[in-house]
Amino acid sequence: MMGRGTGDGGRGQTRWRWRLAQAACVAVVLVPAALIVVDLLRDALGANPIEEITHRTGDWTIRLLIGTLAVTPLRRLTGWNPVVRFRRTLGLLAFTYASLHFLTYAVLDQGLFLQGDVLGYLGEDIAKRPYITVGFTAFVLLVPLALTSTKGWIRRLGTRWTALHRLAYVAAALGVLHYLWLVKGDQVTPVWYGVALVLVLAPRVGWNRRGARAVASVPRGAVGPVVPAEFLSKAARSVETR
Numbered sequence: 026m027m028g029r030g031t032g033d034g035g036r037g038q039t040r041w042r043w044r045l046a047q048a049a050c051v052a053v054v055l056v057p058a059a060l061i062v063v064d065l066l067r068d069a070l071g072a073n074p075i076e077e078i079t080h081r082t083g084d085w086t087i088r089l090l091i092g093t094l095a096v097t098p099l100r101r102l103t104g105w106n107p108v109v110r111f112r113r114t115l116g117l118l119a120f121t122y123a124s125l126h127f128l129t130y131a132v133l134d135q136g137l138f139l140q141g142d143v144l145g146y147l148g149e150d151i152a153k154r155p156y157i158t159v160g161f162t163a164f165v166l167l168v169p170l171a172l173t174s175t176k177g178w179i180r181r182l183g184t185r186w187t188a189l190h191r192l193a194y195v196a197a198a199l200g201v202l203h204y205l206w207l208v209k210g211d212q213v214t215p216v217w218y219g220v221a222l223v224l225v226l227a228p229r230v231g232w233n234r235r236g237a238r239a240v241a242s243v244p245r246g247a248v249g250p251v252v253p254a255e256f257l258s259k260a261a262r263s264v265e266t267r
């Protein structure tokens with residue numbers, strides 16, 4: 026009884042430590058957003074505050090998207106499994122910055138809620154300027170990912186959840202393309218983001234190929250616990266290698 030109590034206490038403590046680490050991660054990542062508010066209040070956002078806010082929130086969106094996708098390779102390469110606990114947190118923070126970025130454009134730049142037919146005007150602008158179309162598509166792709174990031178949705182969707190969350194790769198690639206497209210002149214920074222994205226995505230190709238080969242090597246018609254075990258481990262791996 027006592028032993029079990031101690032064990033539960035230990036587990037509870039570990040859980041609290043992880044919660045604390047996650048809260049610290051959220052607090053740190055929200056510092057740039059807080060700095061925007063501070064600089065806004067101090068009138069320190071330069072000659073064009075809306076442009077500055079758009080740039081800062083856009084930069085943090087792409088950094089956090091790539092950071093989220095870096096968690097799995099980091100875990101696989103270092104064997105440090107607990108790092109996976111930060112993936113969802115980072116993904117939701119990326120979505121938070123993407124929402125701030127979009128709202129800066131829609132509300133502050135385009136005047137959504139302030140003018141009459143601004144929705145029509147907004148749609149026109151999104152359709153007319155290709156880099157905005159691409160950025161908007163990336164943002165739209167992130168919406169279902171944020172909505173289905175809970176444990177309940179992971180359970181409900183099963184292996185379809187993994188397939189759906191592969192949209193994060195597409196969203197990040199479109200984010201880089203959006204940046205490459207909008208920059209006039211020096212493209213060094215968006216190119217570096219592109220390189221970083223390729224580096225975090227490339228290892229998955231090898232892992233997925235190996236996973237597919239392992240499944241193909243299961244004898245056809247194999248019965249008993251062999252088949253379910255293979256498929257279960259493949260399903261688990263595919264969630265892990267997202």
Ligand code: HEM
Pocket residue numbers: 076079080081082083084086087090123126127130151157160161162163164167196200201203204207
């Ligand atoms: C996942 C989605 C998105 C990502 C990753 C992203 C990323 C970025 C980045 C990195 C920048 C450049 C920042 C800099 O210059 O330092 C940027 C600028 C910008 N983005 Fe996005 N963006 C996204 C979605 C959107 C959406 C949905 C819109 C509007 C519908 C949008 C509109 C803009 C605008 C207007 C700029 C400034 C362009 C300029 O300087 O002329 N972005 N974005």
